[in-house]
Amino acid sequence: MIGLKGTLNVIDNSGAIVAECIRVMSGARFARAGDEIVCVVKRARPINPNLTGQAAAQKVKKGDVKHALVVRTKKEMARPDGRYIRFDDNACILLNNKKEPLGTRVLGVVAAELRQKNWMKAVSLAPRIV
Amino acid sequence: MEMISAQQIEKANHDGRRELFSRKNAEGVRPGSVVLVETFNGPGEKTTSTFMGVCIAIRRKGIDTSFTLRNIVMRVGVEQRFSLYSPLVKNVKVLQKPTELRVRRAKLFYLRDQPGKAFTSLQSLWKQEQLEKQQQK
Numbered sequence: 040m041i042g043l044k045g046t047l048n049v050i051d052n053s054g055a056i057v058a059e060c061i062r063v064m065s066g067a068r069f070a071r072a073g074d075e076i077v078c079v080v081k082r083a084r085p086i087n088p089n090l091t092g093q094a095a096a097q098k099v100k101k102g103d104v105k106h107a108l109v110v111r112t113k114k115e116m117a118r119p120d121g122r123y124i125r126f127d128d129n130a131c132i133l134l135n136n137k138k139e140p141l142g143t144r145v146l147g148v149v150a151a152e153l154r155q156k157n158w159m160k161a162v163s164l165a166p167r168i169v
Numbered sequence: 170m171e172m173i174s175a176q177q178i179e180k181a182n183h184d185g186r187r188e189l190f191s192r193k194n195a196e197g198v199r200p201g202s203v204v205l206v207e208t209f210n211g212p213g214e215k216t217t218s219t220f221m222g223v224c225i226a227i228r229r230k231g232i233d234t235s236f237t238l239r240n241i242v243m244r245v246g247v248e249q250r251f252s253l254y255s256p257l258v259k260n261v262k263v264l265q266k267p268t269e270l271r272v273r274r275a276k277l278f279y280l281r282d283q284p285g286k287a288f289t290s291l292q293s294l295w296k297q298e299q300l301e302k303q304q305q306k
Contacts, residue, residue: 111245120208120257127246127281148243169220169247 051142054098181254201267
């Protein structure tokens with residue numbers, strides 16, 4: 040249940056560490072796993088000044104406004120078969136304009152809701168789906 | 170009402186899972202035991218997915234009895250709540266009794282903040298389980 044001002048860990052290799060939600064794209068008040076949000080990068084990894092060109096352009100800086108996909112929530116989510124699943128933190132991966140993951144790797148477990156909502160590219164990058 | 174509930178449980182109890190959760194069963198599921206659950210992926214499907222974890226809560230409400238398993242997956246804690254009598258639950262198996270854990274509570278929500286050594290044995294139990302499965306095949 041990620042709403043306005045909700046903080047999430049960013050679990051891809053785009054350079055961001057913590058993001059803050061500023062809008063839930065579906066128009067609802069809260070986002071669950073598999074929903075798209077707009078977020079601000081609150082903390083990011085320092086960009087190595089030696090890195091030039093394309094590699095540096097793909098890393099995000101603090102203050103960037105990006106779309107993101109929620110992949111884990113601390114609030115339990117209901118599965119269609121009556122199970123509930125809950126993670127210990129909120130996590131997201133950043134997306135680009137074409138709704139594709141910005142980073143090239145996802146680090147950590149993601150919820151299976153992504154598959155249901157057709158985020159196939161994110162699912163293929165994920166090391167573990169629960 | 171009680172008769173209806175008992176009838177429903179009788180119908181749903183086709184593989185003896187009620188006995189696993191009975192309070193009198195020493196080999197049964199209790200808070201702190203390590204449990205493995207296999208669930209079908211959909212109402213008609215035969216493919217299964219498994220989840221293993223420490224049972225941290227059992228909610229006994231007749232046909233609505235449910236239990237929560239907690240595990241650490243890739244350094245993130247994951248909890249899943251299963252309905253015992255759901256037809257999608259293929260089987261429930263106790264892998265380890267709670268003697269190692271020494272729990273003195275019915276609900277182990279404190280494990281979210283202070284896991285201690287509760288989850289250290291899960292990796293080896295999982296490997297053991299995989300080995301047994303391989304041997305069975």
